[in-house]
Amino acid sequence: MSVPAPPRFTAPVADFAARVRDSFARQPAMHLIGAAVSAIEPGYCEVTLPVTEKVTQQHGFVHGGITGMIADSAAGYAAFSLMPADASPLTVEYKINMLNPAHGDALVARARVVKAGRTLVITQGDVFAVRDGAEQLCATMQQTLIVMRGVPDTRRA
């Protein structure tokens, strides 16, 4: 069996990490659920969400939509880390499989760029539930983003 190693990328902007953290900080929805960027590399991003009652569904697990939110965000920022200064990412679509119930102390979403094209970026990501230091895979995602050139990340609606 062989699993392809993720490609190695170089970020076109020197301060890509600060740029990602700054953009993330401007997302009210991420504040609302309590998520934070916990790691950023060229073509890779990790988002961590402490599990508190407010993000759960009726069975006490983290709501599947919240799991999707942090996977989508981590993947979007993995893509953003590879974009030039005048561009920003927009999610075209994503597909997520829920593999195990999401409960524990925190969820960690880890996403990587699979292909960075000029117009489209394809990513994959996994969400793990962390409990007493051990991790269990609870979701896996595949996503397509479009590179919006000439649209800096600071634009407002």
Next chain:
Amino acid sequence: MSVPAPPRFTAPVADFAARVRDSFARQPAMHLIGAAVSAIEPGYCEVTLPVTEKVTQQHGFVHGGITGMIADSAAGYAAFSLMPADASPLTVEYKINMLNPAHGDALVARARVVKAGRTLVITQGDVFAVRDGAEQLCATMQQTLIVMRGVPDTRRA
């Protein structure tokens, strides 16, 4: 051109609407974002989300993950409306395309059951942005759920 009409369903539980509303009310994540069930029929559910700053991303639009959350929820409850009293729905996976930026006064997610099998339920849903009374389609979703028999919806993690 022909678009297939959605199948007509009969709910196996008389008080399916109250059951959906009661379950939804027990979801802290839906309270967190401010979403509510605005319509429920056998095999169909509509969820409405007022657009406030807390659900936005860095460009001032509703966060794509939030859009996914209400689509996933509406579809899950469309499926739940067709389940017997001792069963509850669990999302297996969903795929969502973002079609237009989500901004306006409110988002409305409308989802319907495409096939209600004994073990799996397939749904489709759309999310519309409502602005000054007019609607624009901003996302469309396709989802698979599993019927958990012997697992009443009130179970806690």
Next chain:
Amino acid sequence: MSVPAPPRFTAPVADFAARVRDSFARQPAMHLIGAAVSAIEPGYCEVTLPVTEKVTQQHGFVHGGITGMIADSAAGYAAFSLMPADASPLTVEYKINMLNPAHGDALVARARVVKAGRTLVITQGDVFAVRDGAEQLCATMQQTLIVMRGVPDTRRA
């Protein structure tokens, strides 16, 4: 319950139907399985596949991959019908749910454009099994295509 009516489109090229049929005729893979275009309108395409043993899997049903092939093709040509003369479609991704076993006299894939953007086109499609004149829905698909401008459909690898 309300299902959104598909948008009405106008084809930018007068002979869009001939262009679709000509392009389809140049696809050896469609000849191989025996598929043909059975209807074409602006933003809509129908592909029909007679069910013969060669397209089946080990249980005697049409192979799921073949079902996916005709859904992907019908949707790609629905998109192509709306493209200018110097552009051609390329599938970015698709997601297909298999709803019922595909067997009968023929399969019919019907696909429609949901959004025709400048760069991306989003489609949805259904595959029906036809048996003794009656149809049963056997698969449903959601797809993203990219418009390749300056790449006429006649380019060869």
Next chain:
Amino acid sequence: MSVPAPPRFTAPVADFAARVRDSFARQPAMHLIGAAVSAIEPGYCEVTLPVTEKVTQQHGFVHGGITGMIADSAAGYAAFSLMPADASPLTVEYKINMLNPAHGDALVARARVVKAGRTLVITQGDVFAVRDGAEQLCATMQQTLIVMRGVPDTRRA
């Protein structure tokens, strides 16, 4: 950056490899396109397709539907390798991203089980184009299958 290692599986049936090859041999659709199983391990399967004109589309690349077919097949057999003697796999849904044009001497689809549940199996797979001995990733897929218990693989429609 970390990519989760695929889980290690043990096949419940001693002759799982022969069982996979035997089932594959009974698929007329795989004969039609010329695909063959080139490797099988517990929870893993590789399918190889020589590139000939018959599997191409109008631009001379392998048809995207054919790429999807071999990805779906490899993943289905990765799942089948972990099933007990009285069970067989059925594709519930799959989502595939096309990353690069598929051309070369052959396509190789490699798929692995991500989670083997009692009822559902989740897989991921990649399709590579092989040219002069070098490989390029041309598609990546995520799939859900259902385990049909009491339905041996030899059932006919």
